[in-house]
Amino acid sequence: xxxxxxxxxxxxxxxxxxxxxxxxxxxxxxxxxxxxxxxxxxxxxxxxxxxxxxxxxxxxxxxxxxxxxxxxxxxxxxxxxxxxxxxxxxxxxxxxxxxxxxxxxxxxxxxxxxxxxxxxxxxxxxxxxxxxxxxxxxxxxxxxxxxxxxxxxxxxxxxxxxxxxxxxxxxxxxxxxxxxxxxxxxxxxxxxxxxxxxxxxxxxxxxxxxxxxxxxxxxxxxxxxxxxxxxxxxxxxxxxxxxxxxxxxxxxxxxxxxxxxxxxxxxxxxxxxxxxxxxxxxxxxxxxxxxxxxxxxxxxxxxxxxxxxxxxxxxxxxxxxxxxxxxxxxxxxxxxxxxxxxxxxxxxxxxxxxxxxxxxxxxxxxxxxxxxxxxxxxxxxxxxxxxxxxxxxxxxxxxxxxxxxxxxxxxxxxxxxxxxxxxxxxxxxxxxxxxxxxxxxxxxxxxxxxxxxxxxxxxxxxxxxxxxxxxxxxxxxxxxxxxxxxxxxxxxxxxxxxxxxxxxxxxxxxxxxxxxxxxxxxxxxxxxxxxxxxxxxxxxxxxxxxxxxxxxxxxxxxxxxxxxxxxxxxxxxxxxxxxxxxxxxxxxxxxxxxxxxxxxxxxxxxxxxxxxxxxxxxxxxxxxxxx
Amino acid sequence: xxxxxxxxxxxxxxxxxxxxxxxxxxxxxxxxxxxxxxxxxxxxxxxxxxxxxxxxxxxxxxxxxxxxxxxxxxxxxxxxxxxxxxxxxxxxxxxxxxxxxxxxxxxxxxxxxxxx
Numbered sequence: 001x002x003x004x005x006x007x008x009x010x011x012x013x014x015x016x017x018x019x020x021x022x023x024x025x026x027x028x029x030x031x032x033x034x035x036x037x038x039x040x041x042x043x044x045x046x047x048x049x050x051x052x053x054x055x056x057x058x059x060x061x062x063x064x065x066x067x068x069x070x071x072x073x074x075x076x077x078x079x080x081x082x083x084x085x086x087x088x089x090x091x092x093x094x095x096x097x098x099x100x101x102x103x104x105x106x107x108x109x110x111x112x113x114x115x116x117x118x119x120x121x122x123x124x125x126x127x128x129x130x131x132x133x134x135x136x137x138x139x140x141x142x143x144x145x146x147x148x149x150x151x152x153x154x155x156x157x158x159x160x161x162x163x164x165x166x167x168x169x170x171x172x173x174x175x176x177x178x179x180x181x182x183x184x185x186x187x188x189x190x191x192x193x194x195x196x197x198x199x200x201x202x203x204x205x206x207x208x209x210x211x212x213x214x215x216x217x218x219x220x221x222x223x224x225x226x227x228x229x230x231x232x233x234x235x236x237x238x239x240x241x242x243x244x245x246x247x248x249x250x251x252x253x254x255x256x257x258x259x260x261x262x263x264x265x266x267x268x269x270x271x272x273x274x275x276x277x278x279x280x281x282x283x284x285x286x287x288x289x290x291x292x293x294x295x296x297x298x299x300x301x302x303x304x305x306x307x308x309x310x311x312x313x314x315x316x317x318x319x320x321x322x323x324x325x326x327x328x329x330x331x332x333x334x335x336x337x338x339x340x341x342x343x344x345x346x347x348x349x350x351x352x353x354x355x356x357x358x359x360x361x362x363x364x365x366x367x368x369x370x371x372x373x374x375x376x377x378x379x380x381x382x383x384x385x386x387x388x389x390x391x392x393x394x395x396x397x398x399x400x401x402x403x404x405x406x407x408x409x410x411x412x413x414x415x416x417x418x419x420x421x422x423x424x425x426x427x428x429x430x431x432x433x434x435x436x437x438x439x440x441x442x443x444x445x446x447x448x449x450x451x452x453x454x455x456x457x458x459x460x461x462x463x464x465x466x467x468x469x470x471x472x473x474x475x476x477x478x479x480x481x482x483x484x485x486x487x488x489x490x491x492x493x494x495x496x497x498x499x500x501x502x503x504x505x506x507x508x509x510x511x512x513x514x515x516x517x518x519x520x521x522x523x524x525x526x527x528x529x530x531x532x533x534x535x536x537x538x539x540x541x542x543x544x545x546x547x548x549x550x551x552x553x554x555x556x557x558x559x560x561x562x563x564x565x566x567x568x569x570x571x572x573x574x575x576x577x578x579x580x581x582x583x584x585x586x587x588x589x590x591x592x593x594x595x596x597x598x599x600x601x602x603x604x605x606x607x608x609x610x611x612x613x614x615x616x617x618x619x620x621x622x623x624x625x626x627x
Numbered sequence: 628x629x630x631x632x633x634x635x636x637x638x639x640x641x642x643x644x645x646x647x648x649x650x651x652x653x654x655x656x657x658x659x660x661x662x663x664x665x666x667x668x669x670x671x672x673x674x675x676x677x678x679x680x681x682x683x684x685x686x687x688x689x690x691x692x693x694x695x696x697x698x699x700x701x702x703x704x705x706x707x708x709x710x711x712x713x714x715x716x717x718x719x720x721x722x723x724x725x726x727x728x729x730x731x732x733x734x735x736x737x738x739x740x741x742x743x
Contacts, residue, residue, distance in 0.1 A: 005699050104644070
């Protein structure tokens with residue numbers, strides 16, 4: 001059987017061409033595969049294997065094609081010359097493929113080893129990275145803390161410190177002696193408990209001060225094992241400077257408060273006593289003929305009482321129990337008004353400088369009390385400059401932010417008007433500075449000062465919701481800075497009601513209520529001779545019973561503010577519900593502003609004890625509308 | 628001729644070795660199926676080509692009918708002639724082998740890793 005040969009030729013030529021191109025494409029693909037991951041041994045192996053197979057396939061395809069081409073052009077002799085070479089290339093390719101195939105197992109071992117090494121390296125790298133991250137986290141935590149943290153070894157050398165420590169002591173370095181870095185000492189501190197802490201394995205807490213920083217710290221010192229196995233002392237130091245300052249301010253404020261309460265209580269009782277002394281004195285003057293020899297003596301008694309009343313007023317001012325006539329005032333104008341009078345008061349050897357700098361000078365204050373503050377501070381400055389000097393009074397606008405307010409006890413953030421009174425006199429030591437606002441504290445000679453001037457200033461300012469700072473150094477003068485809360489409302493131009501002491505006769509019914517019998521009697525004896533119908537009661541309940549039994553109207557209720565059982569305000573409210581026509585005059589020797597009815601001071605229906613007959617008559621006249 | 632046949636034998640040994648490893652190593656993942664098909668086809672081509680080379684030695688020249696010096700037909704005188712005729716159509720086996728190798732390489736490219 002004969003079969004045609006052309007299918008052999010066709011398949012050979014077509015197959016050679018196809019294999020030629022596919023093999024070339026395979027070599028390119030293998031190269032790209034290897035290039036994709038240059039370090040991958042397997043991919044490199046695949047490239048080499050493909051190169052061997054491809055080289056064989058290309059060589060074989062080209063040789064077949066060349067064979068046919070040379071046959072067709074009648075150059076068979078050339079093919080006979082070339083065929084051994086192409087056969088050799090094919091054989092070499094076979095051997096290469098064999099070699100690469102056998103090498104595969106070796107490659108696997110190498111690859112596995114490499115993979116293992118890579119895995120180990122990756123694990124090591126991951127472990128190292130995790131350790132680094134962990135260290136960074138710990139450092140971040142330590143550096144983020146507001147406490148100074150440092151470690152001291154057995155030789156008193158710093159082994160570690162955090163960022164806060166470096167911030168506090170920029171020159172500190174690891175290896176420095178702790179006593180040198182912290183205390184600037186040449187040897188260990190006397191109070192050092194290093195050995196005690198390490199030997200007894202216990203933590204201790206103590207306070208210490210870094211003098212160079214003027215700051216106080218509370219440090220907890222505890223033993224710990226260091227990374228090298230050695231025993232060290234870990235210190236965690238918290239800055240308590242601001243806390244101590246606030247505690248001191250609070251302690252001072254509480255002391256002033258308790259002294260104020262004491263002073264206020266004394267003033268209250270004293271005012272009741274003075275009411276009797278001065279009131280009866282004045283009553284006696286009213287009754288005695290003009291030429292009576294006892295009048296002069298009685299006036300002396302009244303003058304002495306007035307001096308005593310002045311002291312109680314200052315005590316009340318200090319204890320913040322004064323009744324204030326609050327209104328919007330211009331502090332610039334107040335200072336300007338006082339300057340002439342102050343110049344005369346301080347004398348010619350002291351120059352007065354007034355610097356009006358406040359653009360928004362309005363404050364809510366009792367103008368008389370503000371003048372009292374300026375006056376007292378000016379007197380204080382004058383006494384601090386016996387050989388002359390300079391007194392400077394300034395006003396300015398000030399803003400207190402929340403940060404500052406947090407650091408100062410009782411200070412609220414906001415806008416303030418700043419009144420500064422400074423002198424270049426003797427100045428004060430710190431001990432004196434801490435006590436100047438205490439009542440009866442004075443550095444003046446006996447008999448030259450009551451010790452109430454600055455206490456009064458303090459009380460007035462606190463009652464105005466302001467605050468006062470004093471800056472003073474011996475030999476460098478003193479500066480008082482007073483902050484009054486600023487007001488936006490317009491200045492109040494109205495004048496307070498003034499009473500005229502006229503011995504007004506009347507026929508109205510007056511109910512007098514006071515738990516102090518001498519005061520009731522004084523008022524009764526003042527009013528009854530002038531024609532008034534006067535009833536008296538020792539308390540609110542008795543007064544209400546009395547009022548309920550009266551058929552006639554009660555024109556005026558004169559009542560003490562603070563009494564056992566029911567205060568004056570409650571009595572007035574209840575009595576007015578029975579007798580709506582009744583008008584009330586309040587009295588108090590301990591006038592807590594919070595219990596005085598609104599407007600009582602402004603409309604003139606309040607009497608500050610001691611009660612004087614003349615003042616009482618004037619108030620009654622004012623309340624009845626014909627004074 | 629002997630060198631070439633030894634080359635074929637080594638080629639076959641190499642491919643068989645890879646095929647054995649492919650079973651024991653359980654090659655899995657993209658491309659490995661194509662690579663194993665490549666190995667099987669290239670093994671088959673080797674066997675066909677190797678057989679063709681040996682049979683050719685025993686075929687009388689008269690069985691190649693020529694015209695103007697060119698072979699135009701082949702006389703089949705026995706089973707060995709049939710095997711020879713088929714063996715010289717070896718590109719029918721080598722071409723699929725080449726294609727599967729190219730496919731395996733393309734599958735591997737872009738794959739994250741290769742099991743071996």
